[in-house]
Amino acid sequence: MRYEAPTTTKEAATLLAKENGEACVLAGGTDLLVRMKMGLSEPDLIVDIKHIPAMQEIKISASGTKIGAAVSGTRLGDNKALKKAWPGVVEATNLIGSDQVQGRCTMVGNLCNASPAADSVPAMIAAGAKAVVVGPKKRRTVTVENIVTGPGQTSLEKGEVIESITLPKRSGKSGDAYLRFIPRTEMDIAVVSAGVNLTLEKGVVKTARVCLGAVAPTAVLVPDAAKAIIGTKLDKAALESLAAACSAACNPIDDKRGTVEYRTKVAGVLGRRAAEIAFKRAGGSK
Amino acid sequence: MTGVLVDTTVNGDAVQFACPTDETLLDSLRDRVGLTGVKEGCGTGDCGACSITLDGQLVCSCLVLGVEANGSEIGTVEGLADSESLHPLQEQFINHAALQCGICTPGFLVAAKALLDKNKDPSEEQIRYALAGNLCRCTGYDKIVRAVQAAAKDLRKKKK
Numbered sequence: 001m002r003y004e005a006p007t008t009t010k011e012a013a014t015l016l017a018k019e020n021g022e023a024c025v026l027a028g029g030t031d032l033l034v035r036m037k038m039g040l041s042e043p044d045l046i047v048d049i050k051h052i053p054a055m056q057e058i059k060i061s062a063s064g065t066k067i068g069a070a071v072s073g074t075r076l077g078d079n080k081a082l083k084k085a086w087p088g089v090v091e092a093t094n095l096i097g098s099d100q101v102q103g104r105c106t107m108v109g110n111l112c113n114a115s116p117a118a119d120s121v122p123a124m125i126a127a128g129a130k131a132v133v134v135g136p137k138k139r140r141t142v143t144v145e146n147i148v149t150g151p152g153q154t155s156l157e158k159g160e161v162i163e164s165i166t167l168p169k170r171s172g173k174s175g176d177a178y179l180r181f182i183p184r185t186e187m188d189i190a191v192v193s194a195g196v197n198l199t200l201e202k203g204v205v206k207t208a209r210v211c212l213g214a215v216a217p218t219a220v221l222v223p224d225a226a227k228a229i230i231g232t233k234l235d236k237a238a239l240e241s242l243a244a245a246c247s248a249a250c251n252p253i254d255d256k257r258g259t260v261e262y263r264t265k266v267a268g269v270l271g272r273r274a275a276e277i278a279f280k281r282a283g284g285s286k
Numbered sequence: 287m288t289g290v291l292v293d294t295t296v297n298g299d300a301v302q303f304a305c306p307t308d309e310t311l312l313d314s315l316r317d318r319v320g321l322t323g324v325k326e327g328c329g330t331g332d333c334g335a336c337s338i339t340l341d342g343q344l345v346c347s348c349l350v351l352g353v354e355a356n357g358s359e360i361g362t363v364e365g366l367a368d369s370e371s372l373h374p375l376q377e378q379f380i381n382h383a384a385l386q387c388g389i390c391t392p393g394f395l396v397a398a399k400a401l402l403d404k405n406k407d408p409s410e411e412q413i414r415y416a417l418a419g420n421l422c423r424c425t426g427y428d429k430i431v432r433a434v435q436a437a438a439k440d441l442r443k444k445k446k
Contacts, residue, residue: 003290003307003353026351033310033349034330046307048354074343098419099397100334103343104350186418187332 005048009055009134009163012047017136017159019045025161026050027070028104030097031113047161054163058082065167069108077102086167087281088176088195088274092123095180098187108162114148117190117214121148123178125211125219126195128168135160145211148218173200175281177274180213181266183257190214191258194246194270196278198229203284205229210242210275215250215267222249225271233286234279242275243268292356296321297365305352312336314352315362323363323392327421334420337393337400338362344400346419363392366399374440375399375433384433386424394420398434406442410435 006012016023021044024032035041049055055070060081067076076082077094089107096105096119110120111131121144129144136159144165149155156162180193193213199206210225224245232238252263289304296319303318312329315321315338327333329348336347339361366373375395378384385391394417401408401416408416413434414427422430 001306001308003351026354029349029351029354030331033351036308037329037348046351050354072343097331098334099400099416100337100344100346100419101331101349103340103345186415 001043002045003048004045005051007051007053009049009052009161010136012049012052012161013134013136013159015045015047016161021045023047025112027055027106027109028072028101030101030105031109049161052163057164060085062169064169067107067165067167069162069164070106073097073102073105073107074099076107086127086176088178088197088278089120089123089127089129089167092178092180092193092195093120095119095178107165111144111147111165112154112156112162114150114152114154114218115189116151116217116219117193118219119178119180119190119193119213121219122193122195122211122213123176124165124167124195125221126178126197126209127176128197128209130166132163132166133160134163139163141166145219145221150217171199173282173284174198175278175283177277177281179270179274179277181270189257192252192263192266192270194267194274196271196274198275198278198282200279200282200284203233205232205234205279205284208275210246210271212246212249212267212271215252215263217251220249220251222246222271224249229275234275234284235286239272239275243272246271290353290356292352294355294357295359297360297362301360303352307351307353309352310348311338311340311350311352311355311360312347314355315347315360318352321362321364325389325392327389327393332421333390333393334397334417335390335393337396337420339396339400344397361396363395366395373399373437374444375402375437378433378437378440379430382429382433382436384425384429385422390420390422390424394422394430398430398437401434402438402441406445407438408434 023045024043055068059066176197178195180190182188198208208226228241247268250264325335327335331346
């Protein structure tokens with residue numbers, strides 16, 4: 001196995017593109033090293049992206065927020081400005097694993113691992129996040145909901161690597177939140193999860209995005225749930241209709257973590273509760 | 287020996303080792319550096335027995351490649367005590383009998399030290415959350431939590 005630690009994204013993309021065998025990107029390694037240990041992955045080349053300065057940056061500017069692909073969960077959580085601007089995105093990422101895992105894991109790694117239950121993904125999609133994808137020849141920007149195509153599958157082409165995630169600029173009267181249900185308090189995989197991001201104007205919800213996790217092969221953006229609360233002050237009827245839209249968007253599996261019926265019901269409950277937290281964070285009152 | 291040369295600082299000392307590219311830092315530390323305080327429990331980042339600090343950050347060494355440690359500062363349980371005396375955490379783990387078989391103990395000590403370095407006076411809840419990545423199948427955790435609370439108190443007294 002070759003180990004390379006390039007210092008530019010283009011170099012990383014070129015190395016990945018040129019490898020004829022199995023080539024893997026190494027950020028935090030909290031998924032990759034487990035796959036290697038279990039014999040599910042036997043890379044011929046590992047490209048460690050942690051030495052690329054653009055991948056280590058957190059940039060908050062007037063035009064939006066940019067988070068490098070190698071930024072760990074701990075660094076996100078320690079960044080007060082980011083936590084204030086996007087509390088839902090940060091709390092979702094900080095739910096991944098233990099403190100030990102937080103020290104290494106990344107949002108982009110969570111995204112590219114493409115688990116239907118990935119915690120940071122519904123929060124990113126609700127936030128309207130975009131991925132900056134770099135290939136050996138060109139760069140492109142892709143909405144996060146268009147990265148994962150199925151469990152363990154992404155739309156990235158050979159040689160492509162995500163350099164960073166961008167979060168849009170939004171008004172001061174905005175808030176986001178992420179909730180997941182697990183049967184214990186820590187260290188578990190989401191049975192159902194929900195991310196909500198909204199902006200208020202004169203106390204009324206002006207824009208909203210609602211995204212569910214672990215209820216379908218990929219995270220699901222639910223425009224009907226957003227429609228249910230836009231133009232409202234999040235009254236009881238709006239929340240009920242948001243919950244119904246969330247449940248209607250579910251296409252889950254039955255497994256040891258939860259049944260189809262259970263996941264469908266809980267998706268509505270979490271969507272509603274996350275919307276209430278986001279509303280409060282945006283400064284809304286009923 | 288074939289492999290990649292890795293330059294590190296371990297517990298304050300310059301350490302150089304050579305390892306294959308697919309070797310975990312856990313194996314490098316145990317088999318090449320001779321620090322067997324780092325334990326392998328699960329090998330998949332679930333149990334925390336292999337906890338170390340890498341450039342001050344608490345991590346599972348089973349989820350780090352040896353080659354990734356080049357240029358890094360590593361802290362292991364062997365670095366906790368000074369030549370004269372045990373670290374207050376170690377003292378209090380003994381006083382509270384916060385261990386039985388002992389396999390998880392080095393990981394708990396390293397993780398608890400990482401917590402106390404950041405937070406001098408953690409609540410019981412904060413301690414339990416901070417140690418959620420460390421599994422113990424003997425103690426039932428309560429004695430460990432008490433030991434960490436007592437050590438935190440000792441460390442606060444020492445500072446005064």
